[in-house]
Amino acid sequence: MKTIAFDLMGSDGKISESIAAINEFLTKNQDYKIFLVGDKLEIEKYLNPQFINENKVEILNETRVAKANENNIREISKQTTSMSIALDLVSDNKASAILSAGDSGTYLGLATLKIKRLNNVSRAAFMPMIPTLKENKFFLLLDAGANLVVKPEYFDQWAIISSTFYKNLFNIDNPTVGLVNIGTEEYKGFDYHTEANLLLKENKNINYKGFIETRDLLKGEIDIVLADGYAGNITLKTMEGTVLNFSKLLKEKLTKKIIRKILSLLLKPAFKEVKERLDYRNIGAAWVIGLNGIVIKSHGSSDKKAYLGALNQIKLAIESDILNKTKKALE
Numbered sequence: 001m002k003t004i005a006f007d008l009m010g011s012d013g014k015i016s017e018s019i020a021a022i023n024e025f026l027t028k029n030q031d032y033k034i035f036l037v038g039d040k041l042e043i044e045k046y047l048n049p050q051f052i053n054e055n056k057v058e059i060l061n062e063t064r065v066a067k068a069n070e071n072n073i074r075e076i077s078k079q080t081t082s083m084s085i086a087l088d089l090v091s092d093n094k095a096s097a098i099l100s101a102g103d104s105g106t107y108l109g110l111a112t113l114k115i116k117r118l119n120n121v122s123r124a125a126f127m128p129m130i131p132t133l134k135e136n137k138f139f140l141l142l143d144a145g146a147n148l149v150v151k152p153e154y155f156d157q158w159a160i161i162s163s164t165f166y167k168n169l170f171n172i173d174n175p176t177v178g179l180v181n182i183g184t185e186e187y188k189g190f191d192y193h194t195e196a197n198l199l200l201k202e203n204k205n206i207n208y209k210g211f212i213e214t215r216d217l218l219k220g221e222i223d224i225v226l227a228d229g230y231a232g233n234i235t236l237k238t239m240e241g242t243v244l245n246f247s248k249l250l251k252e253k254l255t256k257k258i259i260r261k262i263l264s265l266l267l268k269p270a271f272k273e274v275k276e277r278l279d280y281r282n283i284g285a286a287w288v289i290g291l292n293g294i295v296i297k298s299h300g301s302s303d304k305k306a307y308l309g310a311l312n313q314i315k316l317a318i319e320s321d322i323l324n325k326t327k328k329a330l331e
Contacts, residue, residue, distance in 0.1 A: 001033045002031055002032050002033070002096055002319075003032070003033045003035065003089075004033070004035070004096065004098070004311070004314055005035045005086040005087075005089040005094075005097070005098040006035065006036050006086065006098070006099050006100075007037050007038070007082045007083045007085075007086040007098065007100035007101075008036055008037060008038030008043065009037070009038045009039070009063060009064070009065045009081070009082035009102065010082070010083065010102030010103060010300070011102065011298070011301075011302065012101075012300040012301045013101075013300070013301055013302060013303060015039065015042045015043065015046070016045075016046045017303045017304045018101075018302070018304075020046065020304040021305075021306075021308040021310075021311060022034055022036070022047070022057070022307075022311070023046075023051075024304075025308060025312070026048075026056050026057070027048075029315065030056075032056065032315070033056050033057065034058075035057075035086070035089055035095055036057060037060045037062055037082045037085045037086045037089075038059075038063065038082050039061070039063045040059050047059075060085055062080065062081065062082045062085050063082070064080065064081045065081060065082065065083075066081035066082070066084060066102060066107075066110060067106055073109035073110065076106065076109075077109075077113050077114065082102075083100055083102050083106065083107065083110060084114070086098050087111055087114045087115060088114060090293045090294075090295070091293070096293075097293070097294035097295070097314045098111075098294070098296065099285065099297075099307075101297070101298040101299060101300050101302050101307075102300075104126070104145065107288070107297055108126075108288060111288060111295050112291065115291045115292050115293040115295065116291065116292050117290055117291055117292065118290055118291065118292050118326065118327060118330055119331075120157065120331070121161070121290040121330065122154055122157060123146070123150075123154050123290065124146060124290035125142045125144075125146050125147060125154075125229070125288070126142065126144040126145050126232075126233075126286045126287070126297065127140050127141065127144065127158075127162060127165070127288075127289045128140075128141055128144050128236060128285070128287075129169075129286075129287075130217075130239065132217070132218050133218050133220060138170070139222060139224065139225055140166055140223065140225065141217075141225045141227065141232055142162055142224075142225075142232065142289065143158070143228060144233050144235075144286055145229045145230075145232060145233035145236075146229050146288075147228065148228065149228075150228040150229070151192065152195035152196035152198075152199050153199065155179060155196040155226050156196070157330070158289070158290070159177050159200060159203065159206045159226060160203070160205055160206060160330060161289050161290060161326055162224045162289065163175055163205070163206050163207070163224060163329070164322070164326045165287070165289070165322060166223050168321075169317075169322075170223075174207045175223035176207050176208075176209050176222050176223045176224065177200065177206050177207060177208045177223070178208075178211065178212030178225055178226065179193065179197060179200065179208075179210070179211050179212065179227070180211075180212060180225060180226065180231055180232070180235065181211040182213070183213065184211045184212065186210075188211070189211070192228075193211070196226075197210065197211065205329070209222060217235070218239075285297055285302075285306070285309065285310035287313075292323075294314060294317045294318065294323055296313060296314055298310050
């Protein structure tokens, strides 16, 4: 039985959305068990009771939400919260992976303290999987917000980890790696860009292609996009916002005139396909890479579709033995 710990507290949405995703996931995946950490009364309102009877779900009642800042993370780690209980399940080897939609900074800090970093890794990073304009083509973006200040060696370590992930997630032997900069010329950027560029060029274990500009990311030519946490987070949120707002704008313009409404009915399937391909909820979450466990972070506003996408990512990671393969690559 494969096991997942799910921290259900701390999100912005309703618990019914996460439970709906769990009901569907467990129905389709008979060999999984999920530890649900949260408000037991609320969980039982929406959970299929069959899963409790079959021992595919175990509820751990805890309603306290973990929320800290970088100055008191150690103090928070000593408190009993839904997030700390879920993380303890992974650190005690009772669960193979953890999913949470709680506060990002708290999650990163507690996970680092409890699960620990992998050998030869200086910092953990957030790594979402982002769809491109190419059919069934994605790129991995890291860091997406965990480290605002970086050192060149971080990029080198993240490139090894993300390359291992990409090989196993997408069955591609030699994924390409690029470093986000304000231009592709080697003299551009801050000092850490220049130093990281040299380090990455010397790394024979990755397929490094040099600097890349953010306007080229959706082309799908680079599989792994490296960035500092500030640039990476802005890139991620700009892309998500662009897709959502473009969809609204297109709908507004198409419904402005009768003739457009009629023509749009013919094009509706195409619009739907494009929207579906670029919908971040199909991915559902970001990996927290560099830790000694499979750690996934969902949006605080996640719905059923997003949570289901996150659970399916975890399934892929567990069944491809991604953690042990990453450890081996870092050696």
